[in-house]
Amino acid sequence: MGEELKVIVFGLADEEYGIEVDKVQTIERMMPITRVPKTPSFIKGVVNLRGVVVPVLDLRGRFNLESTETTENSRIIIVAVNELEVGFIVDAANDVIDIDTDSIDAPPEVVGGIKAKYLRGVAKLGNNRLLIMLNLAEVLNKDEIIQLEQLEA
Template identity: 40%
Template sequence: MDKGRGELQLVVFRLKEQVYGVDINHVLEIIRAAGVTAIPGAPAFVEGVINLRGRVIPVIDLARRLGLGTTGRSENTRIIIVEVGGATAGMVVDGVSEVLRLSPDDIQPPPAMVAGVSAAFLRGIALVGERLVILLDVTRIFHREEKEALRELSREA
């Protein structure tokens, strides 16, 4: 599943009482959730933008994007900065727990529906010990038009 190396590395995070993972190859960094500036007229799932060392980065509420409601805020809330189809965006999550290494054999294909998240966003499900980790495909979280809108937000703000 990860370009022939035989092992997949995931950044594992919590969102609405579920455990998710994204391929570490798409993750640029993980930061504390602070200083998000709202942008009028942005798509509903876009929370706003942040200034990351002089770069304006759009920030999305991942729970809202996945149809799970709004992500609450706590001291554990983080923003995972990802590269998505040529656009950089931050994804607000409830907390980041670890980097996990998996064999492709540990990953099962996604079922039609898991916890309200459309299978279109899923890469698969991994059983890790006693817990399930839902693998999100970052490249599918945004439609082409949304990626273009995120790139535009980065330029305008």
């Protein structure tokens, strides 16, 4: 048996995704987002989170999924990647679960329209439930991280 991995499960366009708990700072309700000019369309802007300016990305936009209005269930998941805090807008943050690292398979080329480079793998959770594990380092590639760091400055 592999190691247990604690992940936060969130919903996006009728699929379930996972991010390792140790990369997640907090999960926030939607809040006012200040637009920033000259940024890619999926970068929604910045929020002031307890005195810290945090860039916010729309994951639907990042993955070229159809955008929708935010709802009562929409959340901003604040993650830390390479000492940079970034918020991801998701449709819902559902729960925290333990998964066995042995149950994570390499990702197929495309899952739900999302390219494999953004994915760490797909975890099989029994009852035909699949959890798409994000590769945060790729979701925020180096060029974008540089742009986001400039937003924080």
